[in-house]
Amino acid sequence: MKVALLEIKNPGDSKDFNGGFGTTFEIGRSYKSKILAFVRRNLEKNPTLSYAYISAIFKKYGHKVDYYENKLPNLKGYDLCLMHVSLIRHNEETKLISALKEKKQCRIGVYGPLATVQPELFYRSDLVIIGEPEEAIINMAKSGIIKRGRINSQPINDLDQLPFPDWSIFLLKDFSLSPLISAKPAIFVHASRGCPYGCNYCPYKVFGTYRQRKPENVVKELKHLKEKYHIKSFYFRDPTFSIGEKRIEELANLIIKEKLNLKWGCETRVDLLTAPLLKLLYSSGLRCVKLGVESTDHQLLNSYGRKPPQIKKQEEIVKFCKKTGIKVVAFYIIGIPNDTRESILSTIKYSHKLNTSFANFTICTPIPGTYFYNNIKGKIFEKNLNKFDNFHVVFNHKHLSKEEIYSLQEKAITSYYFRVRYIGRYLLDKLAERE
Ligand code: SF4
Structure with missing residues (x-):
């Protein structure tokens, strides 16, 4: 299986924070706050941990994984494209899902806490993972089968069983x-x-x-x-x-x-x-x-x-x-x-x-x-x-x-x-x- 992990991120965004709903830094009404926003957005840069876990699981079972940030990639040859969907970039993410669906190149899936509590927002995607994604990803990676629709994923109780996150994608x-x-x-x-x-x-x-x-x-x-x-x-x-x-x-x-x-x-x-x-x-x-x-x-x-x-x-x-x-x-x-x-x-x-x-x-x-x-x-x-x-x-x-x-x-x-x-x-x- 060939998997694309896709992320929309502005400077200052952290998708792992705020329970995985994401945080950013959006003040800027006075010159003082603009200075602070500039400093904050340009210093801290965080990778998204959930992508590293998902990549590690797919690779453990012999699949190929690529990561794309802020672009509409050519998904020809991919079997699945997954996005950690957030609150802070919701509009851009749903727009991207629609654009990818138009291309009909591979299945589009979403996961994350927002997809879990409001899966109906992602009606354009082929699959929505409900819950912490790892269990569903393990099942997919083991079987090679990509299901459609809402996929329930239970939290992993023994976290030590998970492979170490794969940071090589970043x-x-x-x-x-x-x-x-x-x-x-x-x-x-x-x-x-x-x-x-x-x-x-x-x-x-x-x-x-x-x-x-x-x-x-x-x-x-x-x-x-x-x-x-x-x-x-x-x-x-x-x-x-x-x-x-x-x-x-x-x-x-x-x-x-x-x-x-x-x-x-x-x-x-x-x-x-x-x-x-x-x-x-x-x-x-x-x-x-x-x-x-x-x-x-x-x-x-x-x-x-x-x-x-x-x-x-x-x-x-x-x-x-x-x-x-x-x-x-x-x-x-x-x-x-x-x-x-x-x-x-x-x-x-x-x-x-x-x-x-x-x-x-x-x-x-x-x-x-x-x-x-x-x-x-x-x-x-x-x-x-x-x-x-x-x-x-x-x-x-x-x-x-x-x-x-x-x-x-x-x-x-x-x-x-x-x-x-x-x-x-x-x-x-x-x-x-x-x-
Ligand atoms: S419930 Fe949330 S806000 Fe309260 S201590 Fe735990 S992490 Fe912090």
Whole structure:
């Protein structure tokens, strides 16, 4: 079988983030935000992990795989063309599917969380994989049979059974985690999938339950990545990396024992970190951690099933990371239903106090398939799915107009980065990087 993997991507897009629905960076209403958008879009460049897994599975069973980005390829001679469909490039992706269908060269299939929760959007494609794609891909690769219609695919319970992702389909040298970690090439690794926590707006809940890989298997993959692809850094794409302290300690100790000398980052919760654990993780190469602070209004967060950490603990962890040389990226959400101008201003003020290496201020966006989306459906006015990118207002807010939310987001971002204290933080991080 000959398979084409097709992807539409703009600078700044990350298809693996936001539960696989994709994220981008779309602010740019003032000159300050335009500068920040330019920097962001031109530094970070991420490969899409799901394509690397799919390629590895097809190749394991002797099939040929090619990857195409941002083009309408000639699919003559291919048996199947697959796309990871997202929210952020929905219009371009469906247009491309239609164009490919016109050519009638091979079967066109889609997968991803959006295809899973709204398969009807992809009526033009020949097949839609519902669920995490690997089980369906394994069946296809083993049998050589490409079914039509909706194909149910169950989550793989034993993630260690999957082959290591095949990164040879990409031009790896371009991939970078900068400005978080400058060593490149950089790629993504999954040490676990899913998340057991109950935040009801979370897109990571759409695909399957929480599953973890064994530390030995993860380290085996890291060694393979270093030997075969000469990677210098990587990022654990787990929604909540540090679940199970013993397992994480074991993983860090194995990385140290193998002398991998790789820099890495992860995303997790403050309440799953301690100073001794961070110290150990730093020794194994941890240089960046992303943490969800979301809002200073904890009552508001509780009403969305989010259990925020204690403020004191949060501040201690951020302080410890700064002291140790681990960059912190804090996530904040603007325009949660019931947010007020005052609650958002309080969150912005708090972000200045935390003064982390980077801060992400996204607009509250209901993601299809989540409890939050179903609950707020009646208030959603936006029909253009590309706008569900965390940078556009898509539902009628109880207390704030669309313009007010945009203006508060812009204020949050520009007031954060154009501060003397932030510039000091940035320079300190740069100095720490050189050590
Ligand atoms: S802790 Fe993070 S990944 Fe887990 S459910 Fe909450 S938002 Fe999602």
